[in-house]
Amino acid sequence: MARRTKAEAAATREMLLDAAEAIFLEHGVARTSLEQIARHAGMTRGAVYWHFRNKADLFRAMLDRVRMPFRELVEEIDEPSLANAPLEAVRLACRQGFVRLEQPRYRRVYAILIHHCEVFGEIDPLAMQNEIAQESCGALIEYFGVAAQQQRLREDISPEQAARLLQASLGGLFHDWLRNHEPYSLVERGMELVDTLLRLVAREPGASAER
Known part of the structure; x- marks a missing residue:
């Protein structure tokens, strides 16, 4: 069960990064909010903060990929x-x-x-x-x-x-x-x-x- 939860968390994180790519590319980084990224991924803003401290942390994670x-x-x-x-x-x-x-x-x-x-x-x-x-x-x-x-x-x-x-x-x-x-x-x-x-x-x- 723990392995499944970890896998699901990893999948959620990847979905948020995918959403960030799409919104950043369309609107630019400065004009994109975490709320927009969450909505695009079909999640809440709380899900974003569960995986990333802030937009800068998310941006670096996107770049690391x-x-x-x-x-x-x-x-x-x-x-x-x-x-x-x-x-x-x-x-x-x-x-x-x-x-x-x-x-x-x-x-x-x-x-x-x-x-x-x-x-x-x-x-x-x-x-x-x-x-x-x-x-x-x-x-x-x-x-x-x-x-x-x-x-x-x-x-x-x-x-x-x-x-x-x-x-x-x-x-x-x-x-x-x-x-x-x-x-x-x-x-x-x-x-x-x-x-x-x-x-x-x-x-x-x-x-x-x-x-």
Whole structure:
């Protein structure tokens, strides 16, 4: 019985997060109330407070469902050979991320964070975006650093420069795609960009394709 109650509570929590996604996307975070979220989920406001302290707590929980640290994306690929192929690890992790971002939930939540959220109370979307960007850039610097140690990175480009070049390029692509995702596939357009950039920073032509 306890297991069933725990499962039901988890299901209720997920329904509230689903409702928050829908209402935040339609009205924006600042203009959405917990009452609206509860109604959309077919519940009372008390149900919201049972699972979340406030709107900021709910917002963070919604964002946590789509967090994808770069190192975890690499680990999901499950290719032991990538330990000695840092540029290919970066390439495949980027592809893994693009595939995730094309899923409706990921697209909705990141659209909310970037285009439908203002600084409001304890919610600071810029701080949250910076946190995600810093984690990603830090991981990229590590992988490009390994590539430099293996003499696979151009001598005139530092690991930090390579990481920031890739991150800035992908950030611009992602923001454009979120504004209008219909015209093209993020996976296809993104991988064209990643492959091009990795060729540019690699020591020799084709060094980014360590396959």
